[in-house]
Amino acid sequence: MALSWRHHTLIQALLCRGPLIEDQFRSIFAGVSGERLSSNRRLFNDYLLKINKELAFAQFELRACRNQYDGNVYYGMVNNVADEQSKLGTQYTVPQITFYKGIIEAIIQDATAQGSISNIDALNVRLESQAGPSQVPTAVKTFSFSQKEKTLEELVRDQWLCSTVDGNIGLGPRSFLDLRSWFHNNDIPTCEVCSEALVKAESCPNESCNVRIHKYCLSMKFSQRKVEKVCSSCKTPWPCEVNTLEAVKAEEDDHLNEPSQNNVPPLTRKRRMSSRATDPDQVGSSSSPISGGNEVVRRVTRKTSRLK
Ligand SMILES: [Zn+2]
Ligand SMILES: [Zn+2]
The missing domain is CATH 3.90.1150.220 (Aspartate Aminotransferase, domain 1)
Incomplete structure (x- = not known):
């Protein structure tokens, strides 16, 4: 075929x-x-x-x-x-890739899920700890500040990283695509609506509560008439601007993006938010639009956890 x-x-x-x-x-x-x-x-x-x-x-x-x-x-x-090395392509060197991994981890480790770090913090990411305790390659040790600056520009240009609206450094679309399985296998906290990893998210207004939800998921969730606008865990009222048009569009998009896993014709089912949230394999638009590729995914995620 x-x-x-x-x-x-x-x-x-x-x-x-x-x-x-x-x-x-x-x-x-x-x-x-x-x-x-x-x-x-x-x-x-x-x-x-x-x-x-x-x-x-x-x-x-x-x-x-x-x-x-x-x-x-x-x-x-x-x-x-x-x-x-194969993922980032031959145009990136070992220290550049080490630098990339360090930045990704610094962004992910932020418990408040801001989803970004400042330019300065990115440039100050330490490469030695990334390379592991055994031996640090000389090229990594001697990687200069200006080399970091240049690499940062290249990673943003190639969409591995992005420059956020507030001028910080965040994950680029390529990293969201590429690291999805790695997130799942490294206990990165997930969104209660879509079950995807929380990189950039809204925090529950109650400071002692650790519920975080993607902004677009929050807006979609609260656009449903029957859903109370409170945190599902601590019940604190959660103010959220819901643009009705946007919410409708989001729902349509979501419907359109339903994955075709298990070969179920997507148009025969109109899934509701609640059922989706409990089914991590059927997560909205970000699920892989595949079936039968699971074996490949599993093998890869185990190895890519080296990133950590
Ligand atoms: Zn979400
Ligand atoms: Zn809460």
Whole structure:
């Protein structure tokens, strides 16, 4: 079952220009398939399933994930080979990759889930502790401040990191796509609405409560008429601006983005927020739009935990 030129065009677009924001990817899909995604979700899922089935042999995976800073969905090609050298590509050196890992960990370790660190904090990330206690490569020891500055620019340019609206350094779409399984396997706290890792999140107004929810998930949750606008754990009132239009759109998007795992035709089920939240395998838009790729995912996540 070979892939057609249509599949190849989608793959090529993601490899050359990706990660792509949902609208862009949708319009490319419309171009190659002649179908609008809104009218043919099933065909879209079939395309992704077929692509992933073929790519699994090369340990590549087409994946969708939300950018947690703005809630936008991105599609990208993920390299499931475990080591960072293959992931980040040959243009990054060992100390650069060590630096990247250090920044990611500094962002993730923040218990308040700000999702970012200042430029200065990023540049001051210590590389020695990253490399492990045994031996620190000389190239890592001698990695200079200006080399760090240059690397930071490159990582932002390549979408591994991003420059947030408040001028800090956060995770880029590529990292959200790539680290998804790693988050799950390293006890990164998750969102009670979508079960995805909390990188950038809203904190419960009650300071002694540690519930955190993605901003877009909070807005979606509270846009449901029957849901009380309080923290599910401590019941503290949780003020949240719900833009009705936005909420409706979010729900539509979410519906459209339902994963096609288990080969259940997505259009036959309208899942509710509550049932989704309890089912981590069926998480909104950010679940991999695949089935049958589980083996690859499992193998990879164990190895990538080296990042920690
Ligand atoms: Zn969430
Ligand atoms: Zn609370």
